[in-house]
Amino acid sequence: MPQRRTSVPPTHLRQGPRPLPLHLLTHLSTLAGSRAALPLLKSGSLGWKESLANKAHALKESLDAAGPEAWNRLDEELAAEAARRHQALLDGIEAYRRHPYARTLDRPPEIWRQGSTSLLDYRIRAGGLPVLVIPSLVNRAYILDLSARKSLMRYLAGKGLAPFLVDWDSPGPAELGFDLTAYITGPLAGALEAVVRETGRKAALVGYCMGGDLALALALHRPERVASLALMATPWDFHAGRDGQAVLVRALMQPLGMMIDAAGQLPVDLLQAMFASLDPGLNAKKFALFAQLPRRAARTRDFVALEDWANDGVPLAGPVAQECLFQWYGENSPAKGRWLVAGRPVDPARVAVPTLAMIPEKDRIVPPDSATPLAAAIPGAQVMMVKGGHVGMLLSARAVSQVYRPLARWLVESSVQ
Structure with a gap:
């Protein structure tokens, strides 16, 4: 019998949004900054965008003409508006934490396991092209199977393909010492072998986000087992448009490296803080809007489902964290040809199977300028630009028409080339 999987017991308060103190303090400091800037506006020394x-x-000029009382009134109104906005954030967080939604999809059969990594079988009928779907190591795999209405895995199965999902889970005692080579040549290569053994055919690889980088490396490591390669929102040039980020990562290398060494991993809340830094005001906006949604609306449940996934993170094994942060983001090793797996450079030019790169146009996590150089480096790769963002490509109202359906069609067509 399939195991029943419930992500968040509805009788418990949720932890998120994680890390909660950071989100609250960021919002409070932003609001306080508005009032703190008022004397600078009054003196004329506050800098403005052109x-x-x-x-x-x-x-x-208008406030000066109205007299001192106008400035006092503005200060009072700023304080009142700040209190209103912060209360809206608190109301949204409270509504989220107490919402009764719980993810109750049946967990597909697990057909293979190595350590903490398992392989889930989404097939609903015999036959069909085997598709090994590889998520990021940073988040839970079920973003690709979030709900019955929003599931790339179940869509592919419904179209006659034979999809299998790699579920990394949290690193166990053995995986805490893994670097990316250990993951790719160990459990990931093992999962690919299990799919080929189960189906008797080469498998198509589909990688999402960081999972696309892992899929690329696997395609080069086991080319005889791979039929095609699809990359979804996959980063490659980690400095594209983010020179300041690289400088910051290098500056933090020593203290952050020491912390990772001491903990043996990169904790979930620190990972969440890094993602939050991409748009510090996003949580305040979305939770204030969430507080206004009808509790039983489908849109409300979708919001809670996505937030539950986002807050259900997993830590990164220490060596993986150091490799990704300091080599990928700090040194831009993939784009410079310096990312090595099993001692060999991961060279996209060596990919010899049909390849599709699906690149979201409004991705803040993997900007198009980061993803397009990878597609350009793979001989004959097809590029498909997708409206929306990093997660929206999987879960938006356009996901089926713009991502699921074109991906399924391409997988079938590429298998007969």
Whole structure:
């Protein structure tokens, strides 16, 4: 019997959004900064973007003309608005934490396991092209099977393909010492062998986010087992448009490296804080809007399902964390040809199977400028630009028409080339 899987017991308060103290303090400090800037506006020493400078000057002149009481009133209104906005955030968080939704999809059969890594079988009928779907090591695999209505895995199965999902889970005692080579040549290569053995055919590889980098490396490591390669929102040039980020990572290398060494891993809350830094104001906006949604609406349940997944993270094994943070993000080793797996450079030019790169146009986690160089480096790779963002490509209302359906069609067509 399939195991029943419930991600969040509805009788318990949720932990998220994680890390909660960071989100609350970030919002409070942003709001406090608005009032703290008021004396600078009054003295005329506050810097403005060029597009706002004229309006700011007109505002100051208007307040000066109205007299001191106008400035006092503005201060009072800023304080009231700050309190209102923070309360809206708190209301949204409280509504999320107490929402009764729980993910109750049946867990597909597990047909293979090595350590903490398992292989889930989503097939609903015999035959069909085997497809090994590889998620990121950073988040739970079920983003690809979030709900009955939003599941790439179940869609592929419904179209007659034979999809299998790698479920990394949290690193166990053995995996805590793994680097990327150990993951790729160990459990990932083992999962591919299990799919080939189970189906008797070469497998298509589909990698999402960091999973695309792992799929690329696996395709080069086991080319005789791979029929095709699909990369979804896969980063490659980690410095594209983010020079400041690289400088910051290098500056933090020693203290962060020492912390990872001491803990043996990169903790979930630190990972979440890094993602939050990409858009520090996002959580306040989305939870304030969430507080206004009807509790039983499908949109409300979708929000809770996604947030539950986002807050159900897993730590990164220490060596993997150091390799990704300091070599990928710090040194840009993949784009520079310096990322090695089993002692060999991961060279996209050596890919010899049909390849598709699906690149979201509004991805803040993997900007198009980071993903497109990988597609350009793979001979004959087809590029498909997708409207939306990193997670939206999987879960938005357009996901079926713009991602699921074209991907399934391409997988079938590439298997007969």
